[in-house]
Amino acid sequence: VFSFNKAIQAFSKEGQLDNAIGLLSKMEEMGCKPDAFSYNVIINGLCKKKQMEQAGKLFGEMLDRGLVPNHVSFNTMIDGYCKCGNLEETFEIRELMLKQGLRPNLVTYNSLINGFCKCGRLDQAKGLLIEMQEQKLEPDNVSYSILIDGHSRQGDIHGALALHSEMIRKGIEISVFTYDVLVNALCKQGKMREAEGILNEMVGKGLNPDEVVYNTLIDGHAVLGNTKEALGLYQEMGRRGITPS
RNA sequence: UCCUAACCAUAG
Numbered sequence: 001v002f003s004f005n006k007a008i009q010a011f012s013k014e015g016q017l018d019n020a021i022g023l024l025s026k027m028e029e030m031g032c033k034p035d036a037f038s039y040n041v042i043i044n045g046l047c048k049k050k051q052m053e054q055a056g057k058l059f060g061e062m063l064d065r066g067l068v069p070n071h072v073s074f075n076t077m078i079d080g081y082c083k084c085g086n087l088e089e090t091f092e093i094r095e096l097m098l099k100q101g102l103r104p105n106l107v108t109y110n111s112l113i114n115g116f117c118k119c120g121r122l123d124q125a126k127g128l129l130i131e132m133q134e135q136k137l138e139p140d141n142v143s144y145s146i147l148i149d150g151h152s153r154q155g156d157i158h159g160a161l162a163l164h165s166e167m168i169r170k171g172i173e174i175s176v177f178t179y180d181v182l183v184n185a186l187c188k189q190g191k192m193r194e195a196e197g198i199l200n201e202m203v204g205k206g207l208n209p210d211e212v213v214y215n216t217l218i219d220g221h222a223v224l225g226n227t228k229e230a231l232g233l234y235q236e237m238g239r240r241g242i243t244p245s
Numbered sequence: 246u247c248c249u250a251a252c253c254a255u256a257g
Contacts (some may be wrong), residue, residue, distance in 0.1 A: 001246095002246065005246055005247080006246065008246095008247095009246070009247075012247095036247085037246065037247050038247090039247090040247045040248070041246085041247050041248095043247095043248095044247070044248065047248095070247090070248095071248075072247050072248045073247090073248085074248090075248045075249070076247080076248050076249095077248095078248090078249090079248065079249060082249095106249085107248055107249045108248090108249085109249090110249045110250070111248080111249045111250095112249095113249090113250090114249065114250065117250095141250085142249060142250050143249090143250085144250090145250045145251070146249080146250045146251095147250095148250090148251095149250070149251065177250065177251060178250085178251085179251095180250095180251045180252070181250075181251045181252095182251095183251090183252085184251060184252060185251095187252085211252085212251065212252050212253090213251095213252080214252090215252045215253050216251080216252045216253080217252090218252090218253085219252065219253055220252095222253095245253090
Protein backbone atom coordinates (compact mmCIF):
# COMPACT_ATOMS: atom_id res chain seq x y z
CA VAL A 1 0.00 0.00 0.00
CA PHE A 2 2.83 2.31 0.90
CA SER A 3 4.44 1.91 -2.52
CA PHE A 4 1.18 2.41 -4.36
CA ASN A 5 0.49 5.50 -2.34
CA LYS A 6 3.90 6.81 -3.28
CA ALA A 7 3.06 6.28 -6.94
CA ILE A 8 -0.33 7.91 -6.52
CA GLN A 9 1.41 10.86 -4.95
CA ALA A 10 3.82 11.10 -7.84
CA PHE A 11 1.06 11.08 -10.45
CA SER A 12 -0.99 13.58 -8.49
CA LYS A 13 1.94 15.90 -8.16
CA GLU A 14 2.35 15.85 -11.92
CA GLY A 15 -1.31 16.58 -12.36
CA GLN A 16 -1.85 13.17 -13.89
CA LEU A 17 -4.92 12.44 -11.84
CA ASP A 18 -6.39 9.95 -14.30
CA ASN A 19 -3.33 7.80 -13.87
CA ALA A 20 -3.52 8.23 -10.13
CA ILE A 21 -7.16 7.15 -10.14
CA GLY A 22 -6.23 4.22 -12.36
CA LEU A 23 -3.86 3.04 -9.68
CA LEU A 24 -6.72 2.71 -7.23
CA SER A 25 -8.23 -0.19 -9.17
CA LYS A 26 -4.84 -1.56 -10.08
CA MET A 27 -3.72 -1.84 -6.49
CA GLU A 28 -7.05 -3.41 -5.64
CA GLU A 29 -6.46 -6.09 -8.29
CA MET A 30 -3.09 -6.77 -6.81
CA GLY A 31 -4.56 -7.26 -3.40
CA CYS A 32 -3.69 -3.90 -1.92
CA LYS A 33 -6.68 -2.10 -0.54
CA PRO A 34 -6.48 1.63 -1.09
CA ASP A 35 -6.74 3.47 2.20
CA ALA A 36 -7.89 6.94 3.17
CA PHE A 37 -4.43 8.25 2.40
CA SER A 38 -4.66 7.02 -1.20
CA TYR A 39 -7.93 8.86 -1.66
CA ASN A 40 -6.81 11.97 0.19
CA VAL A 41 -3.93 12.52 -2.17
CA ILE A 42 -6.06 12.25 -5.28
CA ILE A 43 -8.90 14.28 -3.86
CA ASN A 44 -6.43 17.00 -2.99
CA GLY A 45 -5.15 16.97 -6.55
CA LEU A 46 -8.69 17.38 -7.87
CA CYS A 47 -9.38 20.16 -5.40
CA LYS A 48 -6.27 22.00 -6.50
CA LYS A 49 -7.56 21.81 -10.06
CA LYS A 50 -10.92 23.07 -8.80
CA GLN A 51 -12.63 19.92 -9.98
CA MET A 52 -14.89 19.74 -6.99
CA GLU A 53 -17.56 17.58 -8.62
CA GLN A 54 -14.95 14.91 -9.22
CA ALA A 55 -13.49 15.40 -5.79
CA GLY A 56 -16.90 14.99 -4.22
CA LYS A 57 -17.50 11.85 -6.25
CA LEU A 58 -14.26 10.29 -5.11
CA PHE A 59 -14.97 11.31 -1.56
CA GLY A 60 -18.30 9.51 -1.81
CA GLU A 61 -16.61 6.49 -3.30
CA MET A 62 -14.24 6.40 -0.39
CA LEU A 63 -17.16 6.32 2.03
CA ASP A 64 -18.99 3.69 -0.01
CA ARG A 65 -15.97 1.48 0.24
CA GLY A 66 -16.20 1.68 3.96
CA LEU A 67 -13.04 3.68 4.34
CA VAL A 68 -12.97 6.02 7.28
CA PRO A 69 -12.16 9.60 6.33
CA ASN A 70 -9.77 11.36 8.67
CA HIS A 71 -9.08 15.01 9.44
CA VAL A 72 -7.00 15.38 6.32
CA SER A 73 -9.83 14.04 4.16
CA PHE A 74 -12.29 16.57 5.50
CA ASN A 75 -9.80 19.42 5.56
CA THR A 76 -8.91 18.76 1.95
CA MET A 77 -12.53 18.95 0.87
CA ILE A 78 -13.15 22.06 2.93
CA ASP A 79 -10.12 23.79 1.50
CA GLY A 80 -11.19 22.80 -2.01
CA TYR A 81 -14.64 24.31 -1.59
CA CYS A 82 -13.13 27.41 -0.01
CA LYS A 83 -10.76 27.91 -2.91
CA CYS A 84 -13.73 27.69 -5.26
CA GLY A 85 -15.62 30.23 -3.22
CA ASN A 86 -18.26 27.67 -2.35
CA LEU A 87 -18.51 28.43 1.33
CA GLU A 88 -21.96 26.91 1.64
CA GLU A 89 -20.58 23.45 1.02
CA THR A 90 -18.05 23.83 3.81
CA PHE A 91 -20.88 23.76 6.31
CA GLU A 92 -22.07 20.46 4.91
CA ILE A 93 -18.60 19.01 5.23
CA ARG A 94 -18.34 20.24 8.77
CA GLU A 95 -21.56 18.41 9.60
CA LEU A 96 -20.28 15.23 8.03
CA MET A 97 -17.11 15.64 9.98
CA LEU A 98 -18.94 15.91 13.27
CA LYS A 99 -21.01 12.86 12.38
CA GLN A 100 -17.72 11.00 12.01
CA GLY A 101 -16.88 12.13 15.50
CA LEU A 102 -14.13 14.46 14.30
CA ARG A 103 -13.79 17.97 15.67
CA PRO A 104 -12.43 20.65 13.35
CA ASN A 105 -8.74 21.09 14.05
CA LEU A 106 -6.30 23.94 13.49
CA VAL A 107 -5.96 23.29 9.77
CA THR A 108 -9.74 23.10 9.38
CA TYR A 109 -10.13 26.53 10.92
CA ASN A 110 -7.24 28.02 9.02
CA SER A 111 -8.70 26.79 5.73
CA LEU A 112 -12.10 28.19 6.61
CA ILE A 113 -10.70 31.51 7.77
CA ASN A 114 -8.81 31.75 4.51
CA GLY A 115 -11.94 30.98 2.54
CA PHE A 116 -13.92 33.72 4.23
CA CYS A 117 -11.05 36.19 4.00
CA LYS A 118 -10.60 35.61 0.30
CA CYS A 119 -14.32 36.23 -0.21
CA GLY A 120 -14.00 39.49 1.69
CA ARG A 121 -16.11 38.20 4.57
CA LEU A 122 -13.74 39.35 7.27
CA ASP A 123 -16.32 39.47 10.01
CA GLN A 124 -17.10 35.83 9.58
CA ALA A 125 -13.42 35.03 9.40
CA LYS A 126 -12.91 36.75 12.72
CA GLY A 127 -15.91 34.94 14.08
CA LEU A 128 -14.16 31.69 13.23
CA LEU A 129 -11.05 32.89 15.03
CA ILE A 130 -13.14 33.35 18.15
CA GLU A 131 -14.92 30.09 17.63
CA MET A 132 -11.68 28.15 17.41
CA GLN A 133 -10.49 29.67 20.66
CA GLU A 134 -13.74 28.62 22.27
CA GLN A 135 -12.88 25.14 21.07
CA LYS A 136 -9.58 25.48 22.89
CA LEU A 137 -7.63 25.70 19.65
CA GLU A 138 -4.91 28.34 19.66
CA PRO A 139 -4.55 30.30 16.43
CA ASP A 140 -1.03 29.97 15.07
CA ASN A 141 1.10 32.10 12.79
CA VAL A 142 -0.73 30.67 9.79
CA SER A 143 -4.08 31.80 11.18
CA TYR A 144 -2.71 35.28 11.71
CA SER A 145 -0.97 35.45 8.35
CA ILE A 146 -4.26 34.63 6.67
CA LEU A 147 -6.09 37.32 8.61
CA ILE A 148 -3.41 39.93 8.08
CA ASP A 149 -3.53 39.23 4.37
CA GLY A 150 -7.31 39.36 4.44
CA HIS A 151 -7.33 42.79 6.04
CA SER A 152 -4.71 43.95 3.62
CA ARG A 153 -6.83 42.87 0.66
CA GLN A 154 -9.71 44.89 2.03
CA GLY A 155 -7.39 47.86 2.30
CA ASP A 156 -7.58 47.76 6.09
CA ILE A 157 -3.92 48.26 6.86
CA HIS A 158 -4.64 49.31 10.43
CA GLY A 159 -6.50 46.10 11.06
CA ALA A 160 -3.58 44.22 9.59
CA LEU A 161 -1.07 45.96 11.81
CA ALA A 162 -3.29 45.48 14.84
CA LEU A 163 -3.12 41.75 14.23
CA HIS A 164 0.65 42.00 14.06
CA SER A 165 0.64 43.65 17.49
CA GLU A 166 -1.73 41.03 18.77
CA MET A 167 0.70 38.31 17.70
CA ILE A 168 3.49 40.02 19.57
CA ARG A 169 1.30 40.44 22.63
CA LYS A 170 0.31 36.80 22.58
CA GLY A 171 3.85 35.66 21.97
CA ILE A 172 2.94 33.95 18.70
CA GLU A 173 5.95 33.32 16.55
CA ILE A 174 6.24 35.68 13.61
CA SER A 175 7.78 33.69 10.82
CA VAL A 176 9.46 34.89 7.65
CA PHE A 177 6.25 33.94 5.90
CA THR A 178 4.24 36.20 8.19
CA TYR A 179 6.68 39.02 7.58
CA ASP A 180 6.19 38.54 3.87
CA VAL A 181 2.48 39.06 4.34
CA LEU A 182 3.03 42.18 6.45
CA VAL A 183 5.48 43.70 4.02
CA ASN A 184 3.05 43.00 1.22
CA ALA A 185 0.24 44.69 3.12
CA LEU A 186 2.30 47.86 3.50
CA CYS A 187 3.63 47.80 -0.06
CA LYS A 188 0.14 47.53 -1.48
CA GLN A 189 -0.67 50.76 0.35
CA GLY A 190 2.44 52.39 -1.01
CA LYS A 191 3.83 52.65 2.52
CA MET A 192 7.36 51.80 1.47
CA ARG A 193 9.11 53.35 4.48
CA GLU A 194 7.05 51.28 6.87
CA ALA A 195 7.53 48.20 4.72
CA GLU A 196 11.26 48.60 4.88
CA GLY A 197 10.91 49.14 8.61
CA ILE A 198 9.41 45.66 8.82
CA LEU A 199 12.32 44.33 6.81
CA ASN A 200 14.67 45.85 9.35
CA GLU A 201 12.63 44.42 12.18
CA MET A 202 12.95 40.91 10.83
CA VAL A 203 16.65 41.30 10.28
CA GLY A 204 16.94 42.66 13.82
CA LYS A 205 15.29 39.48 15.08
CA GLY A 206 17.91 37.43 13.32
CA LEU A 207 15.56 36.17 10.63
CA ASN A 208 16.81 35.89 7.10
CA PRO A 209 14.63 37.79 4.64
CA ASP A 210 13.75 35.61 1.71
CA GLU A 211 13.31 36.29 -1.96
CA VAL A 212 9.60 37.02 -1.58
CA VAL A 213 10.19 39.97 0.76
CA TYR A 214 12.50 41.49 -1.78
CA ASN A 215 10.21 40.75 -4.69
CA THR A 216 7.42 42.42 -2.77
CA LEU A 217 9.47 45.51 -1.95
CA ILE A 218 10.88 45.78 -5.43
CA ASP A 219 7.44 45.51 -6.94
CA GLY A 220 6.12 48.11 -4.52
CA HIS A 221 8.78 50.55 -5.57
CA ALA A 222 8.40 49.68 -9.23
CA VAL A 223 4.68 50.43 -9.13
CA LEU A 224 5.48 53.84 -7.63
CA GLY A 225 8.09 54.44 -10.29
CA ASN A 226 10.95 54.41 -7.77
CA THR A 227 13.46 52.80 -10.07
CA LYS A 228 16.43 53.71 -7.95
CA GLU A 229 15.07 52.16 -4.80
CA ALA A 230 14.00 49.07 -6.67
CA LEU A 231 17.46 48.64 -8.09
CA GLY A 232 19.03 49.27 -4.69
CA LEU A 233 16.97 46.46 -3.18
CA TYR A 234 17.88 44.19 -6.04
CA GLN A 235 21.53 44.75 -5.24
CA GLU A 236 20.89 44.29 -1.53
CA MET A 237 19.38 40.90 -2.20
CA GLY A 238 22.50 39.90 -4.06
CA ARG A 239 24.60 40.99 -1.08
CA ARG A 240 22.50 38.75 1.12
CA GLY A 241 23.17 35.86 -1.17
CA ILE A 242 19.61 35.61 -2.44
CA THR A 243 19.32 34.54 -6.04
CA PRO A 244 16.58 36.34 -7.91
CA SER A 245 14.28 34.06 -9.84
C1' U B 246 3.54 8.66 2.87
C1' C B 247 -1.75 12.92 2.63
C1' C B 248 -4.54 18.69 4.34
C1' U B 249 -4.06 25.19 5.61
C1' A B 250 -1.18 31.17 4.75
C1' A B 251 2.45 35.34 1.20
C1' C B 252 5.06 38.47 -3.79
C1' C B 253 5.93 39.05 -9.04
C1' A B 254 1.33 36.15 -12.00
C1' U B 255 -7.05 37.13 -11.43
C1' A B 256 -0.30 40.50 -16.24
C1' G B 257 -4.74 46.28 -19.47
